Amino acid sequence: MGALSMADERIRHVTMPKWGLSMTSGTITEWLVAEGDPVTPGTELAEIDTEKIAGTLESEEQGVLRGIVVPAGSAAPVGGTIAVIAPAEVPDAEIDAAVAQAREQLESGAVETAAGPVVAEAEVGGRTLSYATLGDGADVVVLVHGFGGDKNSWLFVQEPLADGRTVHALDLPGHGASSKDVGDGSLRTLAGAVTGFLDALGIERAHLVGHSLGGAVITAAAAAAPDRVRSLTLVAPAGFGPEVNAGYLRGFVEASTRRELRPHLRQLFADESQVTRQLVDDLLKFKRIDGVQEALKTLLGTLLAGDEQAIDARPLLAEVSAPTAVVWGRRDQVIPVAAPEVFGDDVAFRVVEDAGHMVHMENPAATRQAIESVLGG
Structure with missing residues (x-):
């Protein structure tokens, strides 16, 4: 505007x-x-x-x-x-x-086209990481997507956040346009990709925002390199309780047709109409890229122990002193809303009604407010 x-x-x-x-x-x-x-x-x-x-x-x-x-x-x-x-x-x-x-x-037709995010690549640990950047402010925000997602999942959040800030949306290894090699797929490896990304861009300290698996990843990054993190915002994060929709995770990985994939994607949203034909087709196209299935299966081993979450990020968060906010969709069908006390007394915790696991897409305003509540850190 x-x-x-x-x-x-x-x-x-x-x-x-x-x-x-x-x-x-x-x-x-x-x-x-x-x-x-x-x-x-x-x-x-x-x-x-x-x-x-x-x-x-x-x-x-x-x-x-x-x-x-x-x-x-x-x-x-x-x-x-x-x-x-x-x-x-x-x-x-x-x-x-x-x-x-x-x-x-x-x-x-004399309309000045909005530039949109600038896409670039960084070499981190022998992998190429793709990222999209908006803004050029002194404060740096890094957005980290969840399992099976990519940098475009932040499309409703990145632009308003970039007002006066530099906001990078990162593709984790195995996702988006980044290298499909995820190594052992461990939380430590993924967290190393985030801190390595900061190193590659010469970012001394950043505000980290992570969704789902990305929430656990940035928590691990903050615990490993606390001096690099100004704040954390966890969006429906993995790793803060045993419950998880294991059927969704396995079904997403195994699905190879539109008919198989669509029912699983509907579980991501409170409003199932968000699952458009184009969204399904784009994900199928991604899943057919060489190396993607192997990467997703490896990461599935990081996420699940039987039918429960294998990641426990709670002890990692206990090591983090940076200001932290949590935002979750009440109707999350993938990771049920965890109890606020799991995160500690000093963490700003918000539950958004009428939103599912993709709360940052269904209610970007609430997500942005949660992020901005700790950006002074």
Whole structure:
């Protein structure tokens, strides 16, 4: 969001976000606010559908939604203005002019495309790690996905977090565009990849955020190198109790067709409609890459001991003094919500209603708030 050119500086434009590296446009399925409604940072503005996933666009501004440029049911390119926000005292004539200018730009195709994350690679321990970066602030945040995920799972969180910060979304070994060699697949090896990534980029200290397996990984990294970590945010983390949906984990690894994979993916979300055909197809394509099945099977041995979790990250967290937050979806069907006391008295613990295991995709605002609650560390 930013100021429209040649208009009152108080008029701010809401643009189609770039959620993920491949997104070029989005369709507004529903406006959640109407013209004339007041908005503040975090207000949910619209539901947007992309080829891969649907998400909710939140306001970054305070004011009044004065004009909708793109109606529900219509699409707009990434970077295109879809609405304008301004204080109530800005004259209607100026709002009308700003809306007309935005529509003209959309119709002519003269839309400045949002740059999106910059993808690069780092060599760590003989492996190539892929990562995507947004922002250039002094504070550094590193986002670490879960088992079977990749850097794109942070698509709704990375962009708003990058305001005034540098935010890297990392592909762990065996995932995304990183090397598929996971070695022994141990928690220590994966944690070493994270600290090695900090070394490769010359990052002295970083805020670490980890989802599921990634939560256990960053806890181990923080315990091994406490001087490198400014804060931890654990998103539905593995390693803090014995219970786990072992059937999901084994089913995800073994599935080789769309029909087999889709039921397992539905267990990741409270809202099963998030599991689009494109999401299923993308994961199947990933699972068919040479080395992926072997990597996933190796990591499955790290995650499971029979039908329970093999990882116990609790003693590792006890060694961490950095500010720590935990956020979890109440309807998590993969790792049940752990008891708050497991994490200690000094840990900020939040449970999000109507969200599942992928709480950072279903409720990115709550996830971002949890992360930002410890960024002063």
